[in-house]
Amino acid sequence: MAKKAFITGILGQDGPYLAKLLLEKGYKVYGLIRRYSNPNFDNLNFLGITNQVDYVEGDMNDEASLYHLIKTLLPDEVYNLAAQSFVASSFSQAKLTTEVNSLGPLFLLNAIKFFSPTTKFYQASTSEMFGLKNDDGFQDEKTPFHPRSPYGVSKVYAYWMTVNFREAYGIFASNGILFNHESPIRGKQFVTRKITDGVAKIKLGLSKELRLGNLDARRDWGYAGDYVKAMYLMLQQEKPDDFVVGTGENHSVREFVELAFKTVGISDWQKYVVIDPQFKRPAEVPDLKARADKAKKVLGWQPKVKFPELVKMMVEADLKRYQEK
Numbered sequence: 001m002a003k004k005a006f007i008t009g010i011l012g013q014d015g016p017y018l019a020k021l022l023l024e025k026g027y028k029v030y031g032l033i034r035r036y037s038n039p040n041f042d043n044l045n046f047l048g049i050t051n052q053v054d055y056v057e058g059d060m061n062d063e064a065s066l067y068h069l070i071k072t073l074l075p076d077e078v079y080n081l082a083a084q085s086f087v088a089s090s091f092s093q094a095k096l097t098t099e100v101n102s103l104g105p106l107f108l109l110n111a112i113k114f115f116s117p118t119t120k121f122y123q124a125s126t127s128e129m130f131g132l133k134n135d136d137g138f139q140d141e142k143t144p145f146h147p148r149s150p151y152g153v154s155k156v157y158a159y160w161m162t163v164n165f166r167e168a169y170g171i172f173a174s175n176g177i178l179f180n181h182e183s184p185i186r187g188k189q190f191v192t193r194k195i196t197d198g199v200a201k202i203k204l205g206l207s208k209e210l211r212l213g214n215l216d217a218r219r220d221w222g223y224a225g226d227y228v229k230a231m232y233l234m235l236q237q238e239k240p241d242d243f244v245v246g247t248g249e250n251h252s253v254r255e256f257v258e259l260a261f262k263t264v265g266i267s268d269w270q271k272y273v274v275i276d277p278q279f280k281r282p283a284e285v286p287d288l289k290a291r292a293d294k295a296k297k298v299l300g301w302q303p304k305v306k307f308p309e310l311v312k313m314m315v316e317a318d319l320k321r322y323q324e325k
């Protein structure tokens with residue numbers, strides 16, 4: 001019998017990469033889709049797996065829909081990737097962010113507890129929870145949290161609820177504390193894809209400028225295709241646990257911009273970049289860098305794609321998209 005995986009956030013960035021990995025491993029994959037007049041399957045199409053996923057309807061804000069799905073699907077593994085995941089929007093939509101990111105996981109955990117207690121649960125936790133905390137320049141599983149946005153705060157709640165259901169009810173529930181990971185199907189509002197999309201348009205003469213906020217922020221950027229393997233590995237362990245996942249190397253937004261322009265042969269990138277205060281945040285996370293030793297040791301996980309390769313992959317994919325249009 002094929003194992004059953006239920007993925008929330010199937011239309012986002014990570015959902016399709018994880019679904020592809022699980023399909024290759026022989027899983028039957030169910031993907032949660034909320035009610036839309038017109039759902040967008042572009043990311044699943046990009047990976048060529050749209051017709052291989054079974055779609056089920058529900059919403060992270062609708063407790064009963066999640067109860068019903070867990071009760072009827074009885075999945076072996078649940079990967080909770082759904083979220084209002086854009087940090088900047090969480091400042092203006094804090095309540096919505098909390099409902100989806102904090103209460104959504106609680107609903108899923110309750111559903112598992114009541115209807116399918118042997119189901120394993122993965123929670124998409126985030127390096128945003130560390131926020132300002134930066135003791136020796138690295139963050140790992142022991143670093144205290146100091147979230148800097150309603151998004152970060154909402155994810156801290158979900159992190160602890162996951163730990164609590166593990167400790168209180170013996171549920172196999174694990175947190176993946178993932179640092180920023182990107183790909184050609186990253187949402188265009190996130191800085192990496194905004195840059196690679198903007199650079200492609202400038203190169204092809206479709207745009208004249210790229211408007212950005214804080215160029216000094218530093219992130220530990222990896223490739224989403226590598227990171228979903230860590231999610232899968234976490235649920236294959238004997239015991240549930242929490243793991244930091246990142247490359248251990250970080251770069252500034254400025255370095256990302258410079259390299260993206262360089263990829264298309266533009267060296268005087270300053271000519272095109274406009275600093276626009278509307279893209280700065282009320283509170284910033286200045287510097288994130290993972291110490292992922294535990295993931296390496298226990299999961300045997302290693303990132304493959306390095307920073308220059310990631311930037312190149314994203315710029316080339318955006319150039320190709322516009323050239324094909």
Ligand code: NAP
Binds near residue numbers: 009014032034081
């Ligand atoms: P993403 O591209 O923003 O995808 C999030 C998905 O959540 C979307 O498919 C969205 O559905 C879905 N969603 C939002 N609200 C929902 C609701 N009320 N009901 C059902 N589905 C809902 O995010 P991602 O980059 O793939 O990240 C996956 C997860 O990892 C998120 O939880 C994120 O917070 C976390 N994370 C991401 C990173 C990263 O660097 N990418 C790092 C650490 C943690 P629609 O398509 O319908 O909008």
Ligand code: G4F
Binds near residue numbers: 192212219279280281
């Ligand atoms: O790409 P970002 O929006 O990602 P951010 O805020 O780091 O959050 C992402 O990674 C988290 C993991 O640490 C996830 F949990 C979260 O869901 C999301 O996937 O911004 C990165 C940096 C920030 O410091 C931001 O201030 O880039 C800076 N930035 C500068 N100009 C900009 C811009 N960010 C965006 N989105 N747009 C700009 O114009």
